[in-house]
Amino acid sequence: MAQEWWRGAVVYQIYPRSFQDDNGDGVGDLKGITRRLNHVAELGADAIWLSPIFTSPMADMGYDVSNYTDIDPLFGTLEDFDALIARAHELGLKVILDQVISHSSIKHPFFEISRASRDNEKADWYVWADPSPDGTAPTNWLSHFGGPAWTYEPRRGQYYMHNFLSDQPDFNMHNADVQDYLIETKRFWLERGVDGFRLDTVNYYFHDIELRNNPPRPAGSNALGDDTYEMQEHVYDKTRPENIAFLQRLRALTDQYGDRAMVGEVGESQRSMQVMAEYTRGSDRLQMAYSFDLLGPKFSAEHFRTTQEAFFEAAPDGWPKWSFSNHDVERHVTRWAAHGVDTDSLAKLAIGILAAFEGTIGIYQGEELGLEQTEMEYHELTDPPGLRFWPEVKGRDGCRTPMVWDTQAEHGGFTEATPWLPVKAPQWARAVSGQGEGSVLEHYRRILAYRRRSDVLRRGRTAFLDVGEPVLAFRRVLDDQALTCVFNLSPEAREVEVTGDATVGLSTSGDLNNGRVTLQGNGFVYLEGHTDDLAVVSVP
Known part of the structure; x- marks a missing residue:
């Protein structure tokens, strides 16, 4: 490596x-x-x-x-x-x-300079914007820690942006x-x-240099009522091109x-x-x-x-x-x-x-x-x-x-x-x-x-198998080597059938027995084999 x-x-x-x-x-x-x-x-x-x-x-x-x-x-x-x-x-x-x-700390020396006036050497190093006509924040953007993503600075007569705490002002990366x-x-x-x-x-x-408002998330989305941040589509305050x-x-x-x-x-x-x-x-x-x-x-x-x-x-x-x-x-x-x-x-x-x-x-x-x-x-x-x-x-x-x-x-x-x-x-x-x-x-x-010793786990590609809940099964393949991984996501035992030429490489549920493995609650098995005779898993 x-x-x-x-x-x-x-x-x-x-x-x-x-x-x-x-x-x-x-x-x-x-x-x-x-x-x-x-x-x-x-x-x-x-x-x-x-x-x-x-x-x-x-x-x-x-x-x-x-x-x-x-x-x-x-x-x-x-x-x-x-x-x-x-x-x-x-x-x-x-x-x-x-x-x-x-973002930096509010105590970063560059922010302390930036907040002092609109015409200093660091004036444009953070995201500053004028208030809306009614004095409220420039956009509807929200902080992860609650409330608007803007805090007012009277020395500049402007708001600064912070996606998190007001102690964490955002750098202006357009600079x-x-x-x-x-x-x-x-x-x-x-x-x-x-x-x-x-x-x-x-x-x-x-951030969006035009300071456009985020739209609301569509009705029926997974936004939680007590998590206002997730009630918006965050198209303008982050993940910009x-x-x-x-x-x-x-x-x-x-x-x-x-x-x-x-x-x-x-x-x-x-x-x-x-x-x-x-x-x-x-x-x-x-x-x-x-x-x-x-x-x-x-x-x-x-x-x-x-x-x-x-x-x-x-x-x-x-x-x-x-x-x-x-x-x-x-x-x-x-x-x-x-x-x-x-x-x-x-x-x-x-x-x-x-x-x-x-x-x-x-x-x-x-x-x-x-x-x-x-x-x-x-x-x-x-x-x-x-x-x-x-x-x-x-x-x-x-x-x-x-x-x-x-x-x-x-x-x-x-x-x-x-x-x-x-x-x-x-x-x-x-x-x-x-x-x-x-x-x-x-x-x-x-x-x-x-x-660490398995090249197929570190570098092999993945193909998932259709076995149904609560069993997760997928195959990792690298060159002619294959590893089939089967997991019981429930606390109750599940039996799986295995066809093909495979041996148990690692297991928390015991060995293959007549083409079957009983996965104990939360048990799993790694099945080693070759791509010319893959292990095929099914749940009876």
């Missing part, structure tokens, strides 16, 4: 605040991450993705950057980062940095000087040896540094597969993209199938990244609990499915332990959406609680101080030290080792 290392790779996401505290302040840091990298390497990952570690006032936990070329003191220093890079590379791990360039500045901040990290970037909100870079040319500039930059990779986060609920495809097709855009389609509540064979087929139909030469959990969503073993025999069975099934998908896959810290969503009380919250919309919206703190390492150590071995978010008993009980034979962690290691 020396060339195009990212194709078919396993990317392990680290949330730095919550991975390992080294200096005893209750917050994770770079030295703590470096100390724990052995765990990631032994798991079978190829790369780590670090959520933002740059200088920030932390209004949105680092997704509001005030200095793009330095480390926030909360996490350490540039020297600590260099040591992390060196250790990761020693272990054979690539390092991907989270890049938040659609070439802004693009040049952001390109150079990426070069800074490439020169320090990073292997790629995860691009936050990659389809939000440009100008985005492609900027992605091409980013790709040209990274190509100067050899085998580097970019993965874009597509925040698009209405046509996400099409946007992912558009952003990754060809050889001059992103290497990979992901969306939230598999990070939601849907758990069915049809959903897994239609999501992947939609992507590869739109971009046969594109490349997706699939994940079931990350720092923005409820952990998947909690989200899908109704479909599981128990937490362990569901966790093992989930990685079995994910590891068999065509594309690059992402694992969020702690899912390899079967960590469930932490139940939070209001006084424990730090996340802005939870603080604002509790209890209907509980925020993202429940998936961000600290990693647990030791069942015998206070706070699960994360820190000796009071942790920034609590370590509660259900999570503590699943610490790494207690994950022995037959555990979720042992299963993850087994599955990822299988994927």
Whole structure:
């Protein structure tokens, strides 16, 4: 995997605040991450993705950057980062940095200059607009965190745009000087040896320069009444055609540094597969993209199938990244609990499915332990959406609680101080030290080792089989090798028939017996064979 290392790779996401505290302040840091990298390497990952570690006032936990070329003191220093890079590379791990360039912090020095007047050197570096004739916001665009995507600045007599918090003003990417500045901040990290970037909100870079209002979503759509953002068709405030040319500039930059990779986060609920495809097709855009389609509540064979087929139909030469959990969503073993025999069975099934998908896959810290969503009380919250919309919206703190390492150590071995978010008993009980034979962690290691040595899983194409719910079945094919993957998405046992010359490569449900496999609740099987005599699966 020396060339195009990212194709078919396993990317392990680290949330730095919550991975390992080294200096005893209750917050994770770079030295703590470096100390724990052995765990990631032994798991079978190829790369780590670090959520933002740059200088920030932390209004949105680092997704509001005030200095793009330095480390926030909360996490350490540039020297600590260099040591992390060196250790990761020693272990054979690539390092991907989270890049938040659609917007900055309100405390970024350029915004502080920009907001002061209409005629300064940075006046056009952010998205400013005059009020409507009645004094209201210039457009009907909405913020993800509630209310208008505009905040009034009396010194300019104008509104500035923010897709998220008012503390996160949007850069004006129509300004070439802004693009040049952001390109150079990426070069800074490439020169320090990073292997790629995860691009936050990659389809939000440009806005409609004519400031046209978004239309409402059609009647009968899936927009939720308590989620006003999803009540619009977001055709003018994001996913603009100008985005492609900027992605091409980013790709040209990274190509100067050899085998580097970019993965874009597509925040698009209405046509996400099409946007992912558009952003990754060809050889001059992103290497990979992901969306939230598999990070939601849907758990069915049809959903897994239609999501992947939609992507590869739109971009046969594109490349997706699939994940079931990350720092923005409820952990998947909690989200899908109704479909599981128990937490362990569901966790093992989930990685079995994910590891068999065509594309690059992402694992969020702690899912390899079967960590469930932490139940939070209001006084424990730090996340802005939870603080604002509790209890209907509980925020993202429940998936961000600290990693647990030791069942015998206070706070699960994360820190000796009071942790920034609590370590509660259900999570503590699943610490790494207690994950022995037959555990979720042992299963993850087994599955990822299988994927690593399987060319057909990393690079083979996919063809889905028509077997019906609740069984998901598809075939991966590379040259003359084939792997048929069959999953029982229900907690009840299901029997499947297999014809053709196949052998069990990996199974959680036992072996073939007279052409049949009984898939236990949440069980699955990988069947190895050749393309001249494929395994054919049916459900009696």
